[in-house]
Amino acid sequence: MAQRLMPIPRLVPALDTEPADATALRAEVRAFLDEQRAAGTFTPAVDAWLCGWDEKFTTALADRGWLGMTVPKEYGGHGRSFLQRFVVTEELLAAGAPVAAHWIADRQIVPSLLKYGTERQKQEFLPRIAAGQCFFGIGMSEPDSGSDLASVRTRAVQVDGGWRLTGTKVWTSGAHRAHAFIVLARTAPVDPAHRHAGLSQFIVRFDGPGVEVRPIISMNGGHHFNEVILDDAFVPDDMVFGQIGNGWQQVTSELSFERSGPERLLSTFVLLAQTTDNMARQRISRDADLGRLVARIAGLHHMSMAVAGALERHEPADVPAAVVKVLGTTTEGDIADFADLHRGDHGALPQQARDLITAAVDQRPGFTLRGGTNEVLRGVIARGLGLR
Amino acid sequence: MTVDAELVAMMNAVFADHRTAHGPTAGPELWDQLRTLGLARLTGAEESGGSGAGWHEAAELMAAAVRSGVRVGLPEHDLLACWLLEVAGIAVDDNTRTVALLDESGTATAVPWASTAQRIVLVWRTQTGEHAVSDVDTGQVRITAGANMIGEPRDTVSADVPADGATVSEATVTTLHLKAALVRAVQVCAAMDTILELAVEHSSSRIQFGRPLAKFQAIQHMISDIAAEATLARTATEAALTAAVGTTWSAPHLEFLVAVARSCCGHAASVVVRNAHQVFGAIGTTAEHRLHEYTRAALAWRGEFGSVRSWDERVTTAALQAGGAGLWELITS
Numbered sequence: 158m159a160q161r162l163m164p165i166p167r168l169v170p171a172l173d174t175e176p177a178d179a180t181a182l183r184a185e186v187r188a189f190l191d192e193q194r195a196a197g198t199f200t201p202a203v204d205a206w207l208c209g210w211d212e213k214f215t216t217a218l219a220d221r222g223w224l225g226m227t228v229p230k231e232y233g234g235h236g237r238s239f240l241q242r243f244v245v246t247e248e249l250l251a252a253g254a255p256v257a258a259h260w261i262a263d264r265q266i267v268p269s270l271l272k273y274g275t276e277r278q279k280q281e282f283l284p285r286i287a288a289g290q291c292f293f294g295i296g297m298s299e300p301d302s303g304s305d306l307a308s309v310r311t312r313a314v315q316v317d318g319g320w321r322l323t324g325t326k327v328w329t330s331g332a333h334r335a336h337a338f339i340v341l342a343r344t345a346p347v348d349p350a351h352r353h354a355g356l357s358q359f360i361v362r363f364d365g366p367g368v369e370v371r372p373i374i375s376m377n378g379g380h381h382f383n384e385v386i387l388d389d390a391f392v393p394d395d396m397v398f399g400q401i402g403n404g405w406q407q408v409t410s411e412l413s414f415e416r417s418g419p420e421r422l423l424s425t426f427v428l429l430a431q432t433t434d435n436m437a438r439q440r441i442s443r444d445a446d447l448g449r450l451v452a453r454i455a456g457l458h459h460m461s462m463a464v465a466g467a468l469e470r471h472e473p474a475d476v477p478a479a480v481v482k483v484l485g486t487t488t489e490g491d492i493a494d495f496a497d498l499h500r501g502d503h504g505a506l507p508q509q510a511r512d513l514i515t516a517a518v519d520q521r522p523g524f525t526l527r528g529g530t531n532e533v534l535r536g537v538i539a540r541g542l543g544l545r
Numbered sequence: 546m547t548v549d550a551e552l553v554a555m556m557n558a559v560f561a562d563h564r565t566a567h568g569p570t571a572g573p574e575l576w577d578q579l580r581t582l583g584l585a586r587l588t589g590a591e592e593s594g595g596s597g598a599g600w601h602e603a604a605e606l607m608a609a610a611v612r613s614g615v616r617v618g619l620p621e622h623d624l625l626a627c628w629l630l631e632v633a634g635i636a637v638d639d640n641t642r643t644v645a646l647l648d649e650s651g652t653a654t655a656v657p658w659a660s661t662a663q664r665i666v667l668v669w670r671t672q673t674g675e676h677a678v679s680d681v682d683t684g685q686v687r688i689t690a691g692a693n694m695i696g697e698p699r700d701t702v703s704a705d706v707p708a709d710g711a712t713v714s715e716a717t718v719t720t721l722h723l724k725a726a727l728v729r730a731v732q733v734c735a736a737m738d739t740i741l742e743l744a745v746e747h748s749s750s751r752i753q754f755g756r757p758l759a760k761f762q763a764i765q766h767m768i769s770d771i772a773a774e775a776t777l778a779r780t781a782t783e784a785a786l787t788a789a790v791g792t793t794w795s796a797p798h799l800e801f802l803v804a805v806a807r808s809c810c811g812h813a814a815s816v817v818v819r820n821a822h823q824v825f826g827a828i829g830t831t832a833e834h835r836l837h838e839y840t841r842a843a844l845a846w847r848g849e850f851g852s853v854r855s856w857d858e859r860v861t862t863a864a865l866q867a868g869g870a871g872l873w874e875l876i877t878s
Binding site: 167168169172174183187247248251429430431433434437444446449453454455456457458460463483532536538541542543544545 | 547748760765870872
C-alpha cells in the first residue's frame with residue numbers, strides 16, 4: 158500500500174462560472190430565436206447544423222453580429238471572445254436552428270484563416286464569412302482515406318504561378334452550395350518514417366476549372382454530402398494555405414475547432430425536448446432514462462464550456478475535445494435511440510414527432526463518425542493518458 | 546477554487562501514513578491527529594474551534610481519504626453533523642458525530658458511522674410540522690449495527706424523540722440532504738480517479754503476448770472510456786459544488802445540479818468498475834489486490850443517500866416540470 162500512484166493530470170480543465178455578459182448574450186439569442194420561431198422562419202430540426210441550409214437565416218444571424226464573432230473588426234468581424242461565440246452557437250444548436258450554410262466557415266475556417274491565412278486571404282474571405290456571404294466545405298477525407306488522414310492521395314504539383322491538384326475528396330458537406338474548401342493534399346512523396354510530412358493545404362473554389370462536385374445521397378434520401386473531383390485543378394500561389402509541408406500541423410489545429418464544439422452533443426437536443434413534452438403529456442410512458450440522458454447533456458454542457466475556456470486561453474484542447482466528443486456523440490445518439498424505443502406504431506405520438514425520431518435515427522450513425530471516429534478519439538485520449 | 550497544493554499534499558500524507566501504520570480503519574489515533582491538524586472540523590466556524598475552510602478544501606480532504614483507502618466518517622462529522630449544530634445554534638465540541646434523521650416512529654436507518662461516533666445529531670419533524678435538532682450522547686439512543694458492502698457502519702438508530710430541540714427550517718433539512726448527496730458524489734469521483742490511475746499503471750507494466758497491455762487498442766479504448774466517464778462525473782460534481790459554494794447553498798437550481806451530478810456519477814461507476822475489472826483480469830477480483838477498495842467503494846457509495854435511479858427520477862421530474870420549451874433553460878441555469 159506504500160506504493161504511490163502517479164497522479165494523472167485532469168483531462169478537462171476546471172469549470173469557471175459563466176460570466177454575466179455571456180448569460181446576457183444567451184437571453185438575447187433566445188429572444189431572437191423565439192421571434193423567429195413565432196414568425197415561422199424555421200422549424201426546429203435534428204442535426205440542423207449539417208442539414209439545415211438556410212441562407213436567409215444565416216443573413217439574419219450575420220445582421221445581428223453572430224457570425225465571425227471572433228474575427229477582429231478590421232476584417233469585418235466583431236472582435237468578441239471565443240466564449241461569447243460558444244454561447245451563441247450553443248443556443249442556436251439547442252433550438253435546432255438552420256445554421257448549416259455558414260457552420261463550417263464560421264467554426265473552423267475562421268480560426269484557421271486567423272492562424273495561418275495570408276493578409277490577402279484574410280482580407281478576401283473573413284469579411285464575407287462574417288457577412289454570411291461566403292460558405293466553405295471541408296477537403297480532408299478521400300475514398301481511401303477516412304480515419305487515416307495521413308494517407309491522403311490527392312497530389313499537388315507545382316507549376317508556373319501555382320499548383321495543380323488531382324484527386325478525389327469525399328463527405329464534403331454543402332459543396333453543391335458553398336463557395337470554396339480547403340484541400341489537404343500531398344506535395345511530397347510519402348516518407349514511411351515521417352507519414353505526416355509532405356502534406357499541404359490549398360484554398361480551392363468549387364466553381365473553378367477542373368473541379369467537379371457530385372452528390373452523395375444519404376440513406377434517407379437527403380443530400381448534404383458530396384464527392385469533389387479535382388482533375389488537374391489549378392490553384393494560384395496566393396491560394397496556398399499556410400506553409401507548404403505544414404499541412405498536418407494545420408489540419409490538426411483545424412480539427413481541434415471542428416471537434417470541440419457543442420454540436421458534438423446537441424445534434425438531437427430538439428428531440429430530447431420533444432420527448433420530454435411527449436412524456437409530460439403522457440403520450441409515452443414515464444421513463445427515468447429521460448433523466449439519465451438530461452443529466453448527461455447537462456454534465457456535457459458544463460464540460461463543453463470548460464473546453465471553450467481552454468480554447469479561449471489558447472491551451473491545447475485536443476484531449477479534452479476528444480473526451481467531450483466521445484461522450485457527447487454517444488449521448489446524442491442514445492437520445493435518438495431512447496425516443497425510438499418509445500415510438501411504437503399505434504401510440505399517441507403525432508406524425509411530426511415520428512418524423513423527428515426517424516430523422517434522428519437516420520442521422521445517428523454519422524454522429525460517432527464525422528470529425529474523427531470515436532475509435533480514433535479514444536486513441537487520442539489514450540495518448541493523453543500516456544498509454545501510447 | 547484551486548486548493549493550495551501544499552495543503553492537499555499534507556492531507557494525502559496524513560491518510561497515506563495512517564494507512565501504512567494502521568490499515569484502513571480510522572481509530573482514535575487518526576481522529577486525534579485530524580484534530581491536531583485542524584482537519585477534523587475543517588469547515589467549522591473558527592469561533593467554535595473549526596478551521597473556517599470551505600467545501601472545496603473539504604472535497605480535497607474527502608478525496609485524500611478515499612485515495613489512501615482509509616474509511617472514516619469525517620465528512621459526516623464535519624460537513625453534516627457539526628454544520629447542522631452550528632446552524633441550529635448548538636455548541637460544538639471535539640466529539641465525533643454523525644446525523645440521524647428520525648422518522649415518525651423515532652427510527653433512522655442506514656445512519657453512517659453511528660456505532661463509532663461519540664455523539665449523534667438527531668433531526669426529526671415535530672408535531673407542529675417543524676424540524677427540530679438535538680445533540681445527544683450515543684448512550685441515549687439504541688444502535689443496531691449494520692454495514693454497507695465495504696464494511697462501513699450503516700446503522701439503525703432508534704430514539705425516544707426528545708421533548709424539545711432547536712428548530713431548523715425546511716430549507717436547512719433540504720440542504721442537509723443535498724450536502725449528504727454531494728459528499729458521496731465527491732467520494733465516488735475520488736474512487737474513480739484512483740481506479741483510472743491504477744488501470745493506467747497496471748496496463749503499462751503488465752506484459753502479455755510480449756508487450757504491455759496498454760499497447761493493445763482494445764485495452765486503450767476501455768481505459769479511455771474509464772477516463773471519459775470519470776471526467777464527466779467529476780465535471781458534473783464540480784458544477785454542483787461550485788454553484789453551492791458560490792451561493793452558500795441557496796442556488797434555486799441546486800437540487801437539479803446535485804441530481805445531475807449523482808446521476809452522472811452513478812452511471813459512470815457502471816462503466817468504470819466494469820472496464821477496470823476487465824483490464825485487471827482475475828487478479829483484480831482478489832482480496833489481496835487493492836483494486837476492489839475503489840471499485841466496491843464506488844458501487845457502495847453511488848447508492849447511498851439515494852439510489853442512482855432515484856436521482857435519475859429527480860432529473861426526470863425536473864425535466865417534465867420544465868417541459869420541452871424550458872428544458873434548455875433548466876440545463877443552462
